[in-house]
Amino acid sequence: MPTLPKFVVLKSNYNNKYLRFTTMDADENLMRIMPAASEHTKFEVEKAKSIGNEGLVHIRCCYNNKYWVMPACGYPQIVAGADEPEEDKSKFSCTLFEPVYADDDGLPVDDSRSTNSIVLRFRHAHNGKYVALVQNDPNDKYWGFMYTYGESPSQRFMDVFIVIDWESLVLVKILPKHVAFKGGNGHYLGARLIDQTPTFAAVFTNADGTVRIKSDSSGKFWRLTEDDWICADSDDSTNDDSHTLFWPIKVGDSAIALRNMQNKKFCKRFTTSTITSGLNANVSTIDKEAYLEVEEVFPLRRDISNITLHLDRARIYNQNVVNLAMGELVNHSNESCPMELKFSYIETRNSTWNYSSVSSILKLCGLKSSTHTEVPVIADGKKLTIGFTGAVQFGETETVTSSVKDALYKYVVPAMTMVKVRFVAAEASCDVPFSYTQRDTRTSGEIITSNIDDGVYNGVNTFDFKFESTEEKL
DSSP: OOOOOSEEEEEETTTSOEEEEEOSSTTOOEEEEESOOSGGGOEEEEEOOSTTOTTOEEEEETTTTEEEEOSSTTOOBOEEEESSOOOOTTSTTOOOEEEEEOOOTTOOSSOTTOSSEEEEEEEETTTOOBEEEOOSOTTSTTTTBEEEOOSSOOTTOTTOEEEEEGGGBOTTTSOOSEEEEEOTTSOBOSSSOBSSOOOOEEEEEOTTSOEEEEETTTOOEEEEOTTSBEEEEEOOOSSOOGGGOEEEEEOSSSEEEEEETTTOOEEEEEOOSSOSSEEEEEESSOOGGGOEEEEEOOOSEEEEEEEEEOGGGOEEEEEEEEEEEEEEEEEOSSSOEEEEEEEEEOOEEEEEEEOTTHHHHTTSTTOOOEEEEEEEEEETTTEEEEEEEEEEETTSOEEEEOOOEEEEEEEEEOTTEEEEEEEEEEEEEEEEEEEEEEEEEOTTSOEEEEEEEEEEEEEEEEEEEEEEEEEEEO
């Protein structure tokens, strides 16, 4: 069985588009093949845990935190709709899939846009059918969606996917809009070599995940020349010229390599008799001289507002029972006796608010984003609700400890009996996606306002408080 990365992006071999989460109606959690790779296209692969299901996996959509599943018995669609994994293969609600290597003649052996990809089919463990695209009629409202196709592979390769390691992609994660690039020699990339002074560029991301890079100094786009140099001299404002298109690949926490889409070669720092440390796309593999450190060009001021929590896409996990207090009630008499036991305890709640560039923002003194917003908590019954409204400091974990609280336990203790009492609660973590408005004031005085949907609130708290007791005869 193939070993899959923990987080993946799935691209259809049939039409070279990405599988992403989408909705048509409020109660649908459909997945559709679409042009762009984004946060909507991130999936987590979880190995099956039960005996007899070795090699099978659950696939969880990271956007709405639900697992691949058939929506109902007799329905062939595959949707991101299950709250919990199900490993009973006799049930239509089974969320297990078998990854199967696709080695048919005519299939690609790798993907030119990734250094880490596998070509696979997925077979549903319940009905034994392969997962494929709906491609019968472009006017069909379900065209491009996922369904279980048949027990034999598709001859048109509609069931074949290129599985790409999410961590190898840059996409939204580390490539901001306004950047400076620094080579392994410590110098910044610019229209000419400027020792320690960064020169800036604007990154434009296309629907297929490729990027175009515009030099601030020249006002022109990067372009591959006939001798493979990268020059900032293109006025072409379309996405039609592959000489100006690049595919970024993540090679470090804040480092990328750029592959030009015309010659499929990686850009690297290159020296000739007339040019020192120029950028040239001339290698087929990534070496240290192809590494480019990405530094975001920070605004003078950043304001975050209009935070909208998406509780319908939240995930609750890592639930366990915590012991808050213990005590005993002892009745040495020969008659039943009502007794009380008072417990004192403290509640602790952790919360962290993150968005795409918050880790970079926190490196700069005086440029921290904060705001007031509603804060979600896990309530009794394992339900998410709005707990309170308070100040939020982005990128930092806040721990809040309550004042000492009391809980009173009352019990009629039988004669000659000891009652051992525990005061317990459930503790769990939650991830709640949120969208927000980001307003940047740049050094030029320009104000840029963006509506962004990449925030995640992480919280840990206790709920479902209760007493547990056992009787022991004296």
